[in-house]
Amino acid sequence: MSVEEDYLSLLTDLIKKQMVMLGPGVAISKARKVSSLTVSQEGQVTAIAGDPQAALDQLAREYMNLSGQIAQATLASLLEKYPNIKGIASGSK
Amino acid sequence: MELTLGLAIITVCGTVAGIAGYFLMRRKFERELELNRKKQEELAQKAYEMAVLKEIGDRIGYSLDAQKIVEIITRSLGQLFSFSTASSMIFDGEYDKIIFECNVRETVSPQFIADVKVKMLAAFSEMLQEPLVDIDVDESVVGELVDENDKYPIASFFNLPIVISGRAVGIINVASKIPGVYESEETEVLYRIASQASQAVSKLQEVLENEKSRLSQAVESLSDGLLMVNSKYQLILANRRLSHLLGIIENPKIFDIVNALSGSFDLRTKMEEAYAREGTLPPLEVAIRDKVFQVFVSRVSDKKSGKQSLRSSSLDPSASLRADTLETAGLKPVAIVVLFHDITDAKNLERLRQDFTAMMVHELRAPLTSIKSSVAMINPADPAKMPPAVVGKYLKTIDSTSQTMLELVNDLLDVAKLEAGKFDIICDSGDIAEVISDRVEGFRPIAIEKHIEINAVIEPGLPRAWFDKVRIKQVLNNLLSNAIKYSDSGEVTVGAKKQIVNGAPIDILVSVKDTGIGIEEDQIEKLFSRFGQLESGRRNAGLKSSGLGLFITKKIVEASGGKIWVESQGAGTGSTFNFTVPFAEASHIEGTHDIKSFTTEKVAQA
Numbered sequence: 084m085s086v087e088e089d090y091l092s093l094l095t096d097l098i099k100k101q102m103v104m105l106g107p108g109v110a111i112s113k114a115r116k117v118s119s120l121t122v123s124q125e126g127q128v129t130a131i132a133g134d135p136q137a138a139l140d141q142l143a144r145e146y147m148n149l150s151g152q153i154a155q156a157t158l159a160s161l162l163e164k165y166p167n168i169k170g171i172a173s174g175s176k
Numbered sequence: 177m178e179l180t181l182g183l184a185i186i187t188v189c190g191t192v193a194g195i196a197g198y199f200l201m202r203r204k205f206e207r208e209l210e211l212n213r214k215k216q217e218e219l220a221q222k223a224y225e226m227a228v229l230k231e232i233g234d235r236i237g238y239s240l241d242a243q244k245i246v247e248i249i250t251r252s253l254g255q256l257f258s259f260s261t262a263s264s265m266i267f268d269g270e271y272d273k274i275i276f277e278c279n280v281r282e283t284v285s286p287q288f289i290a291d292v293k294v295k296m297l298a299a300f301s302e303m304l305q306e307p308l309v310d311i312d313v314d315e316s317v318v319g320e321l322v323d324e325n326d327k328y329p330i331a332s333f334f335n336l337p338i339v340i341s342g343r344a345v346g347i348i349n350v351a352s353k354i355p356g357v358y359e360s361e362e363t364e365v366l367y368r369i370a371s372q373a374s375q376a377v378s379k380l381q382e383v384l385e386n387e388k389s390r391l392s393q394a395v396e397s398l399s400d401g402l403l404m405v406n407s408k409y410q411l412i413l414a415n416r417r418l419s420h421l422l423g424i425i426e427n428p429k430i431f432d433i434v435n436a437l438s439g440s441f442d443l444r445t446k447m448e449e450a451y452a453r454e455g456t457l458p459p460l461e462v463a464i465r466d467k468v469f470q471v472f473v474s475r476v477s478d479k480k481s482g483k484q485s486l487r488s489s490s491l492d493p494s495a496s497l498r499a500d501t502l503e504t505a506g507l508k509p510v511a512i513v514v515l516f517h518d519i520t521d522a523k524n525l526e527r528l529r530q531d532f533t534a535m536m537v538h539e540l541r542a543p544l545t546s547i548k549s550s551v552a553m554i555n556p557a558d559p560a561k562m563p564p565a566v567v568g569k570y571l572k573t574i575d576s577t578s579q580t581m582l583e584l585v586n587d588l589l590d591v592a593k594l595e596a597g598k599f600d601i602i603c604d605s606g607d608i609a610e611v612i613s614d615r616v617e618g619f620r621p622i623a624i625e626k627h628i629e630i631n632a633v634i635e636p637g638l639p640r641a642w643f644d645k646v647r648i649k650q651v652l653n654n655l656l657s658n659a660i661k662y663s664d665s666g667e668v669t670v671g672a673k674k675q676i677v678n679g680a681p682i683d684i685l686v687s688v689k690d691t692g693i694g695i696e697e698d699q700i701e702k703l704f705s706r707f708g709q710l711e712s713g714r715r716n717a718g719l720k721s722s723g724l725g726l727f728i729t730k731k732i733v734e735a736s737g738g739k740i741w742v743e744s745q746g747a748g749t750g751s752t753f754n755f756t757v758p759f760a761e762a763s764h765i766e767g768t769h770d771i772k773s774f775t776t777e778k779v780a781q782a
Contacts, residue, residue: 104299106334106349112359149367151374153303153337153344160305 086167090135091128093165094142098126100157101146113145136169143171221365228252228369242266242338242345243275245373249336249366250279250348256362260284260328261319263349265296273312274300280319284353285326289317292330296349299335303344328353334363336370341378401469401516403433404476407509409447421516423465440464446473447512454507461519468523472515477507528707535723539584543577550574587724591706594731601644601735605760608641608648608684609634612670615652619660619668627665630656635673640760641684647732648757652688654725655753659690666691666750675756683738683759689752695744703742704730729755 101110107126114122119138121130131138146154162170228248246264253262263278276296278289293313301308333351337344348370350358392413395402401418405411411430419426422436437443441462450457456474463469550570554562593599616632623630652670659668668690675685695703706727733740737758744751 100302103302104335108332108359109334109363150337151371152339152342
């Protein structure tokens, strides 16, 4: 998998997990606040316009603003599956 | 014509400008209205947020009750959105039981509620990042009727996790039959409330944990045994010292403690008595195993309940704050504390004091009887008829017996001074060898009488020492007297030499060595204590003395800046008493000191 595919997959996983934890409406509306992401109604990230790391940082912050430590823990466990992707700027990994 | 055309153009332009101006003004007005509306919404959200947080703050107090946070937020939801159900799940400490409560706002089907529960459990499982296995769910449904025929499923929902100190303690779920109702920013206010409430409670929990930890350390460091039970007599705490004193396991159950006390102390009855009355029960003296304890049983009251009770009684205008009002409005007991103070040593000391007094009375009565008998034998009616040799013999007996009495009384006086802190030691520079030689010669006649050889072995050229001449003589008298007293034959040697440590002389070591009855190893420690002879049984030698000599000797040596100790290989091997005397400093010898620089010690209380 290319790094870009890794980002697409990680972002999708993060959104889907947040959909389970927070509910689909809240999780997707937050994801759609990240303007560089194209997110389907099912939580699938189909395209990233621009820097994928910046998009991940912004999405993570959106979720952390809502559920703090829970979002941080989710992202940390997801990042373990994607060794090519570094953690967010606040240092969740 | 041109003028008419010009006027027409001006009129048209004016009209267009007027219309455009109207629309621009209207648009501006609408924008301002929109901004105002948004501001009002934001203010309303802020007011809601503040109101909910205030209620959480007021209601939670110091209880750290996550359930209350969930309850307050759930109850307030109606002010923000429409919903079909508002549900909560509270997790217990071990995550093996969940309390699920569903509040039905509008009629839904049982399947709707079941789906809510599944979604919440899925969210919880995702939060824990592990599947939920064998979890017990305690379920309750309140509010509107549930209708089997209602066919609407969950069309939209959101979950609000409650996390305290990094640990998930609950989830709130809001669900509706209407799709897409929880995507607006209004939802976010709830997350902010939950986050702030969690942070506040987490901080409070941290403070309380720190306080608890400090309290636990204080309780653990107590030299007394301590236990506390709640109003249901369930054990809240028992410190390690209690387990040690009662000889039971650490972290015991209340039954372990009751069993250990069985036959000695009825713990349950005493706790019930304490619970029923204010203050502390009179202390009880209880023998448990081979120890004696003073046991204090007292109740802990909830001061808040007392204040509330008093406040409510003062609301009644007819009620005056009389003593009985205070009593009935008394504080609510919430716990019982039982403290076990070990007084075994104090009791032993008390017994030793009593034995010592009895012994002293006997020791003083015996020589008095002897003196009285001797005087009677001299026949005061006609002493001239008595042969002078016989009279001389009786007078000698009276003299030696009264000397023994005087020594006893002197010892008692010295101990009394020591206890009162009035035992003076006045040191000066002097020749310790000279004092030793003098004392050895002084004891030589008594030693010869007992066929004991007595010698002084003094290292030549000993430096001058720093000591109280009178008191050091008292020390030597005591040690030499004991050495001769506890020897039937053999020899007594008094040595004096420089004590060398790491190649350098540090003070003068004086030793009094005998070949007498010796001392058992386990008795050595007791020798220098106040009741040492009583404790060690050394008096069994049948020899008359106060038994205070070594106690006084130790105090004198230590107050002079020295140390004293004894060496013996056991019974029948003789013993050696060693003590040290500090060197006199150069300034003492040269006489450059003034009177204040002389060591004047008040010996501390024994």
